[in-house]
Amino acid sequence: MLQIIKNAKVINEEGQLQLQHIVIENGQIQAMMNGDQELPQQGEQAEIVDAAGRLVAPGFIDMHVHLREPGFEHKETIESGSRSAVKGGFTTIACMPNTKPVTDTAETVSLILEKAKQAGLAKVLPYAAITVNELGRELTDFEALKEAGAIGFTDDGVGVQNAQMMKNAMKKAVSLGMPVIAHCEDDSLVKGACVTEGAFAERHGLKGIPNESEAIHVGRDILLAEATGVHYHVCHVSTEQSVRLIRQAKAIGIKVTAEVCPHHLVLSDEDIPGLDANWKMNPPLRSPRDVQACIEGLLDGTIDMIVTDHAPHSEEEKAKGMELAPFGIVGFETAFPLLYTKFVETGQWTLEFLIQRMTSDPARVFGLNSGVLKPGAPADITMIDLDLEQAVDPAAFATKGRNTPFTGWKLKGWPVMTWVDGELKYS
Numbered sequence: 274m275l276q277i278i279k280n281a282k283v284i285n286e287e288g289q290l291q292l293q294h295i296v297i298e299n300g301q302i303q304a305m306m307n308g309d310q311e312l313p314q315q316g317e318q319a320e321i322v323d324a325a326g327r328l329v330a331p332g333f334i335d336m337h338v339h340l341r342e343p344g345f346e347h348k349e350t351i352e353s354g355s356r357s358a359v360k361g362g363f364t365t366i367a368c369m370p371n372t373k374p375v376t377d378t379a380e381t382v383s384l385i386l387e388k389a390k391q392a393g394l395a396k397v398l399p400y401a402a403i404t405v406n407e408l409g410r411e412l413t414d415f416e417a418l419k420e421a422g423a424i425g426f427t428d429d430g431v432g433v434q435n436a437q438m439m440k441n442a443m444k445k446a447v448s449l450g451m452p453v454i455a456h457c458e459d460d461s462l463v464k465g466a467c468v469t470e471g472a473f474a475e476r477h478g479l480k481g482i483p484n485e486s487e488a489i490h491v492g493r494d495i496l497l498a499e500a501t502g503v504h505y506h507v508c509h510v511s512t513e514q515s516v517r518l519i520r521q522a523k524a525i526g527i528k529v530t531a532e533v534c535p536h537h538l539v540l541s542d543e544d545i546p547g548l549d550a551n552w553k554m555n556p557p558l559r560s561p562r563d564v565q566a567c568i569e570g571l572l573d574g575t576i577d578m579i580v581t582d583h584a585p586h587s588e589e590e591k592a593k594g595m596e597l598a599p600f601g602i603v604g605f606e607t608a609f610p611l612l613y614t615k616f617v618e619t620g621q622w623t624l625e626f627l628i629q630r631m632t633s634d635p636a637r638v639f640g641l642n643s644g645v646l647k648p649g650a651p652a653d654i655t656m657i658d659l660d661l662e663q664a665v666d667p668a669a670f671a672t673k674g675r676n677t678p679f680t681g682w683k684l685k686g687w688p689v690m691t692w693v694d695g696e697l698k699y700s
């Protein structure tokens with residue numbers, strides 16, 4: 274079937290906004306036509322959506338999310354999580370293996386893929402665990418996990434504490450042409466802390482999570498990546514020191530890539546209003562200096578992409594307070610409006626810069642065929658109303674999670690329609 278999204282404002286190859294018509298056939302982009310060209314003859318039988326000059330971008334790609342299924346369906350399911358994703362303009366999401374059971378067997382990878390297919394919303398790419406049960410003691414069966422459809426290995430939620438274990442994982446991964454994705458956290462430097470070391474922790478008499486707990490793993494793993502030649506990807510970078518280490522490693526050609534979350538670009542520990550666990554996530558909100566370093570790292574290409582680390586938890590769990598509640602905040606439905614409002618509307622970033630970090634860059638790093646609007650690409654598309662301004666209202670979220678620090682924030686740039694392989698999944 275032929276579909277046309279006409280009068281779409283797209284970012285063209287020169288990085289300029291241009292009015293175009295997007296012609297879609299059988300789930301793929303067939304042509305990108307200039308807005309002043311006549312629509313194709315078959316246009317009469319085509320299903321036509323008039324974008325009326327709204328921004329139309331490649332569907333966003335989020336390489337770090339928690340869908341909680343199997344095992345934590347009270348927090349989220351693959352269905353509710355992928356519904357939240359498409360509502361946020363995301364068409365491809367890569368889910369973390371800290372489920373119950375941990376995604377450490379081919380059966381669980383297959384189960385996730387099956388549930389994602391049933392949900393029929395976003396494309397779901399599962400990661401598998403590096404170690405059995407994410408306990409750091411024994412490697413999982415990388416071949417079987419790859420065979421079942423895992424796209425990379427990570428123990429997200431915890432760091433791999435043992436350097437030899439990490440090195441063995443990297444050797445195995447590189448032999449299979451697979452990446453290792455690391456949650457960087459040295460447990461010996463954390464010990465029961467819930468917020469970053471610094472002003473907020475001191476004021477509230479809390480133990481702090483020091484920057485080195487993250488950066489020590491980044492440094493260690495960069496050396497191991499150099500030794501093994503693996504593609505090493507750093508999760509949720511939050512510190513100045515990590516940015517520096519990654520920058521240096523990239524400069525000498527080590528195969529390292531990195532991601533950063535919207536909250537680490539927009540919030541510091543100075544913004545935390547009090548002992549409210551909606552401001553608790555791992556890594557924690559750091560100092561304004563770290564925030565600045567993450568922004569600079571993204572700007573100079575040290576950090577490759579933006580991910581949400583969408584991490585839903587139930588209201589009861591989050592009500593346990595700053596010290597006892599689990600780490601994590603939801604992210605799909607606020608990511609684009611938040612970054613658009615904070616960085617593009619204020620003139621600090623171009624729209625193109627923001628969109629590339631959420632589309633073509635993750636696609637490039639992980640070898641996906643999406644993330645671009647060009648003939649032959651899957652019709653994974655998001656339409657955004659850049660003028661629509663509304664307050665963040667967790668009660669209206671599609672995710673089961675209500676855990677966000679952005680409640681009430683007035684933001685512009687809300688996704689209004691999302692297509693996956695040409696099928697409308699949100700409007």
Ligand SMILES: NC(=O)N[C@@H](CC(=O)O)C(=O)O
Pocket residue numbers: 339371429430431456553554555556582584585599600601602
């Ligand atoms: N980011 C978080 O604060 N929490 C994540 C775990 C993780 O990403 O490390 C979770 O699973 O809840």
Ligand SMILES: [Zn+2]
Pocket residue numbers: 429430431456457508509555556
């Ligand atoms: Zn993590």
Ligand SMILES: [Zn+2]
Pocket residue numbers: 337338339369429430582584
């Ligand atoms: Zn995570």
